[in-house]
Amino acid sequence: MIKYERPISHAAQWARGIARFSCGLFLVAVLAHRFGPLTTPHLVAIVIFAAGLAALAVLLAVIGLVRLWQVAAVGGIASFAALVYAAVPLGVAGLGGYAYLTKPAIYDVSTDTVTPPDWIERPAADQGWLPRATMVTPQDREAQIEAYPGLTGRRYDGALDRVFRGVKTVAANTGIAVVATEGEENAEADLEDLAVKPETSTPADSQPDNVPVPMSRPTSIMADRPAGLRASDILLQGEWRSPIAGFRFDVLIRLREEAETTFVDMRVASRYGPHELGLAAGFADQFLHALDAELLGIAGD
Secondary structure, eight states: OOOOOOOBOHHHHHHHHHHHHHHHHHHHHHHHHHHSSOOHHHHHHHHHHHHHHHHHHHHHHHHHHHHHHHHOOBOHHHHHHHHHHHHHHHHHHHHHHHHHHHSOSOSEEESOSSSOOOOSSOOOOOOTTOOOOSSOOHHHHHHHHHHOTTOOOEEESSOHHHHHHHHHHHHHHTTOEEEEEESTHHHHHHHHHHSOOOOOOOOTTOOOSOOOOOOOOOHHHHHHSOTTOOTTOEEEEEEEEOTTTOOEEEEEEEEEEETTEEEEEEEEEESSSSOOTTHHHHHHHHHHHHHHHHTTTSBOO
């Protein structure tokens, strides 16, 4: 009797081992970035390395499948498992690469592209091997307008204090951790104006002894205010992290009272890297839609 022994595809065995390692490395890196100390530049480097290993595993898996077809070599299951493991890092890297190529190369978006609100505390982070320009240029704003034409501010037919309460509610619901505020006392002043104060009768001919003289605001205090901020404006700055990978974004919201309305502008910037991959614009649009729902009934143009 002739006993036929099937050859073994070593390429398929190696493919499964490499793909399993690349998938595990990718998952550990994402978890360390989301819940641990791993920074975004290190995460991007690890993801690229894991995707490279996954691509090598796919190549070896294809060789294993070809050997299975030609000489019935053992390794079909190993090749299939390798393709499944490799799909995770390759899929994420592919989505990131697609966004990198199709979205504009900007890291900062604003609903006001002419006079965007300035940061209360300018974000600072070590960019590592992902350097970027320190200033946002007019060309960047033009690229944003072309890519995200619907990203505009909101005008509400409501008082400043009412809109500010809605902004804080939506910020808490969307996971924005507030780190600084400016001009919050302007909303408190509106609330005080609503209180009914008892009228005190004074004689018509009586005059107060001491009349306060209006004083100009100290120059040092005005110099500390962000550029372009009016005295009646409110700024709210915070940090937002994407739900899955935990990418960090700095968020700034400006409320400006104009006549009988309140205008809300928003600025979102990626903490690391020269590209926001559409995530900053997507979050700004999501926040503004949630604010529309929160202030339903007083939304204007």
